Amino acid sequence: MGRRIGLAFSALLFTLFFGTVGLMTTEHLTLAQAFYFTVETITTVGYGDYEVKSDSGHVFIIILMIGGAGVMLYFVGLMMAFLIEGQLAGAYGRRKMNKKIEELQDHIIVCGAGRVGKQVIYRLRKEGHPCVVIEQEEDLAHEFVEEGYLVINNDATEDEVLKKAGIERAKGLITALPEDSLNVFVTLTAKGLNPNIQVVARMDRLESENKLLRAGADKVISPAILGGWRMAMSILKPISIEYLETVIHDQNIGMEIMELKVDQGSCLIGRTLSTSGIKQQTGAMILAILRNDRVISNPSAQEEIIEGDLLIVLGLREQLHLLEEVAANLTKLKPAEIG
Known part of the structure; x- marks a missing residue:
């Protein structure tokens, strides 16, 4: 209009x-x-x-x-x-939305709200993480505006559009556009505007993976490969897959995965998993430890925690919230006080 x-x-x-x-x-x-x-x-x-x-x-x-x-x-x-037709009200709403976007910090930008992007957006809302959606199709963009999302109806490959979405302040960017070439272009543009931003890119063709990685993507995901693996495993190991889906996706159970970074000054440093108090105080379970570029899966109780470790934790939502509180308190306690 x-x-x-x-x-x-x-x-x-x-x-x-x-x-x-x-x-x-x-x-x-x-x-x-x-x-x-x-x-x-x-x-x-x-x-x-x-x-x-x-x-x-x-x-x-x-x-x-x-x-x-x-x-x-x-x-x-x-x-x-x-x-x-209320276009004035729409213009006022857009100004209000732009103001909210300008106030965001550490948000995630989602480029493309199609079949894949829509699932990303819904998951981010479920996790409670703020996001800005960039969608070029007017009807689809309006649909997400009606659902209460922050939406920019424009071309995600343009510098000014990404700046308008607050890319300088964003934590990450997910490009889920339908064409691999567009995802490569968005990745290049995003890294050029903010070299520190984490970029996750969608790919449809296997030969596009190296191009996306060279463009600066930190992670490249193929919905086709993930979907095919899941379908095959649903035939070969139906009980195991059903259990994992129930644990991860069933909201009634509330089981979630959390990443806990062990920063400098944390009293977890130098302690083993058994003496850290994580399992005893929260009930959450350490699935793996990411140490530099090495993944320690199913770590033993005697595995020592060192500075810079990233703990992959599985637990109920309440247990993970408690773990966050315990981890915050542990940084203030002396080693003798932990137990």
Whole structure:
């Protein structure tokens, strides 16, 4: 709608210019007189205070009445539709949304709200993490606005659009556009604007993985590969897969996975899993430890925790919340006080 109004307004300005110059040429009027009679003609007011003197003036006025009045009526019609259909309220809503986006910190930008992007967006909301959606298709963007998401209806490959989404302040970006070439372009643009941002990219073709990684993607995901693996395992190991799906996806159970970073000053440093108090105090279970580029799966109770470790923890939602509190308190306690 905004673009159509802009084009109609440009056509109106051209009509005013065309009419003014034409009357000055054919009827030898002054600039003020020509502009006044042009406005008088295209608005169909017709005060009758001027009589056309030349044949060329008559021909020109006929053209101006037919073309100019049509342009004027089209512009007025668009403005009425803009007001009646609530476009002003929409414009106010967009300004309000833009203000909310400007206030975000450490959010995630999702490029593309199609089949894959939609699931990403819903999962982020379930996890309670703020996100900004960039979607070029107007109807789909409006659908997510209606659901209460922060949405930018534009092309995610453009620098200004990513800046508008707050890429300088964002924690990560997920590009789930339907074409691999577009995902490569978004990745390159995002890394150029914010080299520290974490980028997860969707790929459809296997040969695109290296291109996405070279473009700067930190992780490349293929929905087709994941879907195929899951379908195969559902046939080969149906009970195991059903259990995992129930544990991870069933909201009634509330089982979740959390990442816990062991930062400098934490009293977990130097302690083993058995003496850390994590299992005893929270009931949560350490699935793995990410240490530098090495993954220690199913670590033993005697595994020592060192600074910089990333603990992968599985537990009920309440247990993980308790673990966050315990971990925060552990940084304030002396080693003798832990147990």
